[in-house]
Amino acid sequence: MAEVIIVRNEEEAGEIYGRCVADLIKAKPDAVLGLATGSSPLAAYRALAKIVHEEHIDVSKVRGFALDEYLGLPLTHPESYHSTIHRTVVEPLGLDPEKVHVPGDVLNGAPLEDGDKIAAAGPAYDAAIEAAGGIDVQILGIGTDGHIGFNEPGSSLASGTRVKTLAEQTRIDNARFFDNDINQVPTHCITQGIGTVLKARHLVLLAFGSGKAEAIEETVEGGVSAFCPASALQLHPHATIIIDEEAASRLRHKDYYRYAFAHKPAWQGI
């Protein structure tokens, strides 16, 4: 069972993540952070940046690996995850851009037809994560269909980084970043696999709002199933799920989660 923490709002969730990662970097200056795009982690990145600046934490050695990237977008496209990660994480935190990697970096807009290049990029990315000693803390959002990274329903729970076809629901959800025009949303992506995600030492999944309530119910209290990729977190020995009341609204055991967190010894951290 993952630990479920129910918070008042995104800021409170962000502070919990920020404190956890700031302490990690103090103890391990070359920590490896797993990074995610989407709106859910933004308050967490802001909270971490605030602590880093206030406490003068040296982040020059911190390394990062993002979860996923669209296929076919040049790195310079404002909605490429390369651009997004640099804008929302690398710059505000003051990380060394050379130490932060996004799965599509080597592809830089290569077309889907460029099979050899694209097929090699996934295993090379997993090898790079391994060579870095593995990810210490992986932050995750969740799609309304339960996807993590871009692992859509049906993804193998043992998958490594590879190319996937985006679900239509995901393209609809993400059209807001592309002038609300679904035709501009790429059809394919390269994403860390669920097996890759499960290798990180600590997973922190954030979800807010009623739109995520069903996906959170399936993730936390449903069976482990490829049809809700986030349910794979139930297999991880150290997963923390931080959600607001709306995202928690369908959980049956809310009272227990609240009770357990309120009575947790401080030394355990998250």
Ligand SMILES: N[C@@H]1[C@@H](O)[C@H](O)[C@@H](COP(=O)(O)O)O[C@@H]1O
């Ligand atoms: N690939 C990303 C996911 O990593 C993210 O979790 C999801 C939810 O985004 P949001 O947090 O904006 O709801 O969006 C995209 O599909």
